[in-house]
Amino acid sequence: xxxxxxxxxxxxxxxxxxxxxxxxxxxxxxxxxxxxxxxxxxxxxxxxxxxxxxxxxxxxxxxxxxxxxxxxxxxxxxxxx
Numbered sequence: 001x002x003x004x005x006x007x008x009x010x011x012x013x014x015x016x017x018x019x020x021x022x023x024x025x026x027x028x029x030x031x032x033x034x035x036x037x038x039x040x041x042x043x044x045x046x047x048x049x050x051x052x053x054x055x056x057x058x059x060x061x062x063x064x065x066x067x068x069x070x071x072x073x074x075x076x077x078x079x080x081x
Contacts, residue, residue, distance in 0.1 A: 014028070028056070029056050031049055
């Protein structure tokens with residue numbers, strides 16, 4: 001699978017997720033030849049992929065801080081009056 005095909009597949013999956021009410025985060029990471037990039041123990045052998053995965057985790061944490069935490073706080077305020 002080439003990177004471009006992976007990108008197309010990720011876009012299609014994002015559309016399906018949105019359709020069923022899931023949140024598709026920006027910045028997906030597609031890893032071609034994943035068996036060659038990771039050891040069986042999970043160690044990443046490609047610094048470029050590792051950097052993209054770190055960026056993905058940063059995007060996830062930022063999304064949670066911007067969107068999930070404020071909603072939980074607002075819900076708690078509404079429930080307690």
